[in-house]
Amino acid sequence: MFFWVFGFLRMGAPDVLWRPGMRGPMQAVATELKGRRGDNVLFADISFSLGHGEALVITGPNGSGKSTLLRILAGLLSPDSGAFALIGEGGEPVPVSDHCHYLGHRNAMKRELKVSENLAFWQSFQRSDSGEGLPVEEAIDRVGLTGVGHLPFGYLSAGQQRRIALARLLVSHRPLWLLDEPTAALDARSDRLFAELVRTHLASGGLAIAATHQPLGLDGVRTLELPGIHATVAGGAWA
Amino acid sequence: MMALLVRDLAIATRSGGAAMLGVLFFLAVVAVIPFGIGPDLNLLGRIGPAILWIGALLASLLGLDRLFQADREDGSLDMLVMQDWFSLIFTVFVKSLAHWLATGLPLVLAAPLLGLLMNMGAAATGAVMLTLLVGTPAISFIGAVGAAVAVVLPRGGLLVSILILPLAIPILIFGVSAAYAAVTDPDPFWPPFMILSAIALFFAALGPVAAAAALKGASD
């Protein structure tokens, strides 16, 4: 996060889409993001602005950098250039790390611990000041797995595990959801359940950015297609 | 952060946990020494403190590679690294502390039993316990750096030991010399023990910061 904040200050980038003193609900602003893996530029010039209750679906072929983009947004990777900022209700930037949920390919749950222990841990670990999350039992109900709380996470099937991973987003409230292949291992019915969860989140003023191959069944979402340029940096380190 | 401590301790003690393995390894390593050098009780009593310290050092290094790797495998590490700097450093500190409670503290508690087997006197055993109580946390804290550096490697276990052993040598030197000073008469116990304590405090401060930096760099 540290590196990123410094990069952000140096760039002074948000001025493009955000003027100091502007008031309003939370906004997510990406400015000319450029990401690469090794010497391959995966994407460049990615700019978007998401407001209150809006969602962005990132599509593109394999290897086009969807996961890389999401990890950059989450602050896990630093962009080659460009910046991403969350602008709070007061109009000033807020740290992304404290205001977003990142759901990666893996579920971030311990097989040895009970489902409820796992969720309770993330609830207290990812405490947020932007509002209260659901109680653990209620979050489990919301993903349609009422009664699994007392079972070790390892006992669940792959689809059930993914749904519990989604329940993590509910136990502590954070406005921005960053979802990397959220519906992997989910069947059609759970797909709809997931779409419902995202709709509820958006309706309450949240933001969501999801990378996925599958249609999420959400209407009124914007789409960002990564073309998957495989340009090599001219004069790159080993060119 | 209390939740993290409780979670890590719960994982270590549940089925599949590594809490007992370190002590067993300690027991086994120290038990093979008499096979190697013969059952001369006087000799064993003389080298006992050093053997116990080396055994404890190796046993502490044993489970270190899993410190962050387990969290990386299930994706939890992303959530830990996503925090701001201060929280991440504190997170590493708490995880190292949990690791020490699960693997280091049992070594300290097992030391008297092994002291008996090595024919060590009460004073020597007490001194070894006291120095281990101060020294093993230092190994866990500095070991966190190696664990963080090796987190992306699939077979990081050996590498962690290779990376950390040189850094742990000062701990070993002052731990063993304090333990010997307690039993050999003219040598004072407190100076080496104070230096050992200073090293432990220094590593407790340095280790989490360095490990946090390594984890930030390793998240790709």
Add this chain to the structure above:
Amino acid sequence: MSDTTISQGWFTSLANPTRFLALSGRLLPYLATAAVLSLLIGLFMSFAAPEDYQQGITVRIMFIHVPAAWLAMMCYSVMAIASIGTLVWRHPLADVAAKTALPIGAAFTFLSLLTGSLWGRPMWGTWWVWDARLTSVFVLFLMYLGLMALHKAMDDPARAARPAAVLTLVGFINIPIIKFSVDWWNTLHQPASVIRLDGPTIHPSMLYPLLVMALAYTLIFFTLHLMAMRNEILRRRVQTMRRQAAQAIGGGA
């Protein structure tokens, strides 16, 4: 041919966990009563036995120490037989027997090491020596702990069964080494004085309390082992039921 089928049928019916639970449930009260009674009689006889003219009152440690050492070895033998059952018949009950005997065996081994150490202090002037008998029993203790760690390391008991069985059988080499260590090597520990080809060399006034204590220990072992096996069977049933419950919730997926 018909003989083997009958014996197999009888064996499987006994090895059926439900049948085992019912049978062991009926047997346990008698076994436990016999164990307590024989222990009381054995303790009484141990304290009534004359003091040794050389060792004085410390000789009474023997009545605790020697049967514990015997049981440490017997328990491992039971595990080895159960391990053969696991490998040959692949019956889960054999694995249950081997697994649940572990902590009991470790406890008896620890008891024999502890009492031996307490006995050695006044007799040999040291808590511990690295002679063949003590060392081989210590190795047995480490093997018990290692096997326990192996079982603990796997969250699915069925997967731990066969590796643990193989390791148990390999470790059985240690049992004859313990038994004959006092004959093969020149050690501080006294040689066998009860189980010998030419009959016991120990005086009857000490032999009888020792034998009663050995009987009591054996009964205690079987009582605890049956109880532990019942618990393990129930524990595995709970685990299976929880897995099934997990499948049933929310349409599985």
